[in-house]
Amino acid sequence: MAKSMKDLLRRALKRSTAEYCEIRVEETEEVRIQFRGEDIDQVSESVSVGGNVRALVSGGWGFVTFNKLDDLERKVDEACAQARILGEILKKEIKLYPVPPVEDEVRGLFETPAFKVPLADKVSLLGKYNELVLSQPEIASSYIRYFDRHTHLYFANSEGTYIYQEKMDLGGNMSAIATKGNLTTQESVRFGSSVDYNVALGREEEIVRAAAAARDMLYAPVIKADEYTVILAPDMAGLFVHEAFGHLSEADSLDENERLKELLKVGTEYGPKDLDIFDSGIEGGNRGDAKYDDEGVPMQRTYLIKGGVVVGHLHNRESAWKMGEKPTGNARAINYRFPPIVRMRTTCIAPGKHSLEEMLKDISLGVYVAGGYGGETNGEMFTFTASRCNMIRNGSLHEPVREVTLTGNVFTTLKNIDMIGNDFSIKNTAGGCGKGSQGPLPTADGSPHIRVRRVVVGGEKK
Amino acid sequence: MTGEALKYARESGAGATLTFRESQKIEINFEFNRLKGIQNTESLQFTAQAIKGGKLGVAVSTKAGGEKEVLDRAIRLCEYGAPANYVFPDPEPSEKPAVYSEEVASLGLKEMLRVGEDLSAFLKSLHPDVNGSVTVSKAVFRDGIANTNGLEATWDRTVLLLMAISSLVDGQNLVDLWDYHVSTVLNWDVEAMKEEIRSRFDLARKNVPVKTDAYPVLFTPFAFRDLISPILACLDGRAVTIGVSPFKGRLEEQVFSPQLTVIEDGLMEGGLESRMYDAQGVRCRRTPLIEKGVLREYLLDLETARKLGREPIGTGGVGGIEPGNVIVPGGSLSKESLLTGMKRGIVVENTMGAWAGNPFSGQVSGNIAMGFLVEDGELVGRVKDCMFSLNIFTHLKDHLVALSRETKNFGITLPYALIDNVSVTGKKG
Numbered sequence: 020m021a022k023s024m025k026d027l028l029r030r031a032l033k034r035s036t037a038e039y040c041e042i043r044v045e046e047t048e049e050v051r052i053q054f055r056g057e058d059i060d061q062v063s064e065s066v067s068v069g070g071n072v073r074a075l076v077s078g079g080w081g082f083v084t085f086n087k088l089d090d091l092e093r094k095v096d097e098a099c100a101q102a103r104i105l106g107e108i109l110k111k112e113i114k115l116y117p118v119p120p121v122e123d124e125v126r127g128l129f130e131t132p133a134f135k136v137p138l139a140d141k142v143s144l145l146g147k148y149n150e151l152v153l154s155q156p157e158i159a160s161s162y163i164r165y166f167d168r169h170t171h172l173y174f175a176n177s178e179g180t181y182i183y184q185e186k187m188d189l190g191g192n193m194s195a196i197a198t199k200g201n202l203t204t205q206e207s208v209r210f211g212s213s214v215d216y217n218v219a220l221g222r223e224e225e226i227v228r229a230a231a232a233a234r235d236m237l238y239a240p241v242i243k244a245d246e247y248t249v250i251l252a253p254d255m256a257g258l259f260v261h262e263a264f265g266h267l268s269e270a271d272s273l274d275e276n277e278r279l280k281e282l283l284k285v286g287t288e289y290g291p292k293d294l295d296i297f298d299s300g301i302e303g304g305n306r307g308d309a310k311y312d313d314e315g316v317p318m319q320r321t322y323l324i325k326g327g328v329v330v331g332h333l334h335n336r337e338s339a340w341k342m343g344e345k346p347t348g349n350a351r352a353i354n355y356r357f358p359p360i361v362r363m364r365t366t367c368i369a370p371g372k373h374s375l376e377e378m379l380k381d382i383s384l385g386v387y388v389a390g391g392y393g394g395e396t397n398g399e400m401f402t403f404t405a406s407r408c409n410m411i412r413n414g415s416l417h418e419p420v421r422e423v424t425l426t427g428n429v430f431t432t433l434k435n436i437d438m439i440g441n442d443f444s445i446k447n448t449a450g451g452c453g454k455g456s457q458g459p460l461p462t463a464d465g466s467p468h469i470r471v472r473r474v475v476v477g478g479e480k481k
Numbered sequence: 482m483t484g485e486a487l488k489y490a491r492e493s494g495a496g497a498t499l500t501f502r503e504s505q506k507i508e509i510n511f512e513f514n515r516l517k518g519i520q521n522t523e524s525l526q527f528t529a530q531a532i533k534g535g536k537l538g539v540a541v542s543t544k545a546g547g548e549k550e551v552l553d554r555a556i557r558l559c560e561y562g563a564p565a566n567y568v569f570p571d572p573e574p575s576e577k578p579a580v581y582s583e584e585v586a587s588l589g590l591k592e593m594l595r596v597g598e599d600l601s602a603f604l605k606s607l608h609p610d611v612n613g614s615v616t617v618s619k620a621v622f623r624d625g626i627a628n629t630n631g632l633e634a635t636w637d638r639t640v641l642l643l644m645a646i647s648s649l650v651d652g653q654n655l656v657d658l659w660d661y662h663v664s665t666v667l668n669w670d671v672e673a674m675k676e677e678i679r680s681r682f683d684l685a686r687k688n689v690p691v692k693t694d695a696y697p698v699l700f701t702p703f704a705f706r707d708l709i710s711p712i713l714a715c716l717d718g719r720a721v722t723i724g725v726s727p728f729k730g731r732l733e734e735q736v737f738s739p740q741l742t743v744i745e746d747g748l749m750e751g752g753l754e755s756r757m758y759d760a761q762g763v764r765c766r767r768t769p770l771i772e773k774g775v776l777r778e779y780l781l782d783l784e785t786a787r788k789l790g791r792e793p794i795g796t797g798g799v800g801g802i803e804p805g806n807v808i809v810p811g812g813s814l815s816k817e818s819l820l821t822g823m824k825r826g827i828v829v830e831n832t833m834g835a836w837a838g839n840p841f842s843g844q845v846s847g848n849i850a851m852g853f854l855v856e857d858g859e860l861v862g863r864v865k866d867c868m869f870s871l872n873i874f875t876h877l878k879d880h881l882v883a884l885s886r887e888t889k890n891f892g893i894t895l896p897y898a899l900i901d902n903v904s905v906t907g908k909k910g
Contacts, residue, residue: 056723080518203841278650402834477868
């Protein structure tokens with residue numbers, strides 16, 4: 020299959036009249052399983068076959084998608100014609116940062132392929148988790164979601180690159196839902212991987228803890244709105260770095276924006292001396308990891324901040340050429356219906372030297388924040404909502420509080436990080452990033468605990 | 482092909498529904514004040530639902546001519562699927578919603594480029610350092626449904642989108658202003674969009690401090706959506722049947738202010754989500770969900786309607802509830818009069834992160850991504866680095882001051898909403 024596809028794509032690319040042309044073809048099979056309450060809610064499978072052609076002429080991009088592979092040459096003609104229409108208007112020199120052509124086939128780099136596990140086993144496992152959730156005290160209901168997908172991805176371009184990549188992606192989210200009167204609270208166990216179905220196994224203890232946390236929240240007051248010193252647990256700190264600095268580092272929003280480029284220029288100081296932030300597609304097994312990105316560029320670990328100072332950005336080939344930096348393997352498209360744009364993969368704050376006890380000890384009033392529902396950024400500001408929080412009083416953790424949403428200015432909040440923990444973990448979930456209407460794109464976040472001063476926390480009026 | 486596939490399902494002893502969606506979309510993008518690209522997206526998708534042995538199997542395919550294969554897959558999955566104590570309905574007449582425009586379908590690339598260039602040039606004219614982004618797109622959809630009981634229908638829809646975003650980096654201030662138009666007919670008003678952005682451009686660059694306190698807040702339709710979304714989650718029949726919705730067992734109860742009505746209308750003229758039948762083959766219709774604050778109905782599919790002893794209302798999806806067009810009718814006052822009546826308050830145009838959180842708690846908190854302080858009925862400057870927080874169950878019951886008579890349709894149709902006593906938290910000092 021792979022060999023004939025190579026011939027098919029290369030033959031079609033010979034039609035290209037553009038400065039640059041690429042074809043991407045995807046075949047994906049996906050399984051979804053869902054439980055809600057006592058019953059299984061859905062078992063579904065989907066098969067997706069399609070592709071796209073992208074062509075560049077004088078700064079204008081043509082992009083055409085298709086579901087049938089039988090008329091690829093016409094699609095190449097269409098994409099080139101569109102690019103030419105734009106190119107004649109623009110007459111702009113846009114180049115792609117040169118990378119050596121690659122011929123490669125990447126197969127089966129999986130530990131336990133989800134697509135080889137029988138459906139009956141997956142349904143049985145999730146059914147047992149569902150029963151466990153529902154058996155916990157004061158838990159009224161459950162919401163269990165699982166998916167896995169297996170993709171054959173073919174990529175060829177007019178520079179001679181041909182890459183076949185076999186990919187896997189899986190994720191799960193298991194929520195325990197507690198109710199008391201009209202109040203409903205929930206807490207979840209989440210997992211994800213690009214290589215190993217076994218991450219879905221052995222989640223029983225986490226489920227029991229999540230159910231207990233949901234139950235505790237039933238009796239927790241809504242937090243009083245104020246500015247607090249917060250300690251972010253690794254999952255929340257990971258979400259923070261994705262929202263707060265990762266998006267700003269995506270160079271397709273910088274490369275023609277002189278003011279933003281100036282704000283993010285290499286050498287600018289944004290954090291404490293022990294703050295290192297990186298993005299990586301090669302940490303191993305995280306959602307979004309692969310050998311090549313969607314322009315055929317090898318993935319790598321890219322430092323964005325080192326010692327509190329900006330040292331790099333995330334690039335595709337176009338933004339790298341425009342900014343005179345090297346591509347970083349961050350061109351990503353969620354599927355064949357979209358062109359690749361600059362996206363994060365696993366974004367991390369590197370571990371520091373402080374223990375959690377050290378972080379807690381001099382806080383007279385603060386908040387310990389864990390369990391992320393989700394977050395968002397608009398470039399300068401970020402916000403995220405947590406599901407599992409406790410007040411910190413006089414150096415130790417105290418009562419749980421609920422409905423905790425944090426916000427802040429990206430730049431000042433990074434400067435307000437005053438302690439970085441010596442623990443570190445990478446969190447994979449069933450969610451992802453939603454930039455450019457291409458969501459949820461598989462991503463992961465990693466961090467130790469971090470402490471941040473003066474964070475605005477929304478809630479009830481004092 | 483569909484007929485053959487359904488015949489195969491019948492012979493396999495399964496009840497089945499097959500839906501398809503075929504679409505063609507052309508999108509032109511301008512970024513950094515210049516033309517960036519054209520995208521021509523063709524899409525085809527079949528979705529099969531099969532019920533066999535009292536269980537539901539679901540399969541999806543994008544393979545052209547893949548109807549029989551996708552049905553076969555759905556039938557095979559029934560062994561593991563969700564209990565389905567219902568059958569797909571017999572054909573019931575429905576009407577084709579008025580959501581197709583030949584003018585949109587035939588809109589030429591040249592005209593789309595002209596409008597995009599015009600808006601892009603306008604954005605650039607606001608300030609030398611503005612980065613303007615414009616998206617112009619048109620899409621033509623053909624949807625169809627058929628089932629083993631003889632239902633067979635297709636309907637067409639067009640969607641026109643125009644979006645303009647002005648981004649300015651002003652020191653460490655990132656000022657994003659935007660407006661958009663989305664409709665099924667060719668009725669965009671480019672000059673009105675320009676005015677909408679121009680009118681706030683200077684004001685958005687003037688930051689004013691906001692003290693932590695409770696304020697009257699005027700939510701624009703776009704921001705009001707963050708308060709309506711959790712209501713829809715609570716109205717979801719599945720959330721009701723599994724007992725997590727606070728609306729369980731409260732039909733005919735006054736749950737919100739008498740000013741608030743929420744309607745589901747799958748047949749709405751010009752509705753972006755209008756359709757003849759829902760994904761389970763139930764005809765679409767107009768149903769009040771909340772009427773003058775009283776809970777009248779849930780969003781239902783065949784399974785939840787049966788469990789709750791209700792009639793389905795055309796909001797069944799594939800393995801879940803899928804509302805059609807949700808409408809919150811406006812009130813009697815203009816948005817200007819709601820603004821001028823505020824002594825000291827805040828206008829929230831755009832929020833960030835307010836969608837996150839537990840929708841069943843009623844608590845909604847979010848960053849005020851774009852908002853303005855109001856003094857004596859006048860906008861005086863932008864509020865930043867602050868959050869709003871309220872509880873929809875108390876604020877939309879006891880603190881809803883008024884809804885504007887103007888509404889905006891962006892898949893959901895909403896007015897401006899003035900709500901009192903909203904907690905707003907700003908930075909100290």
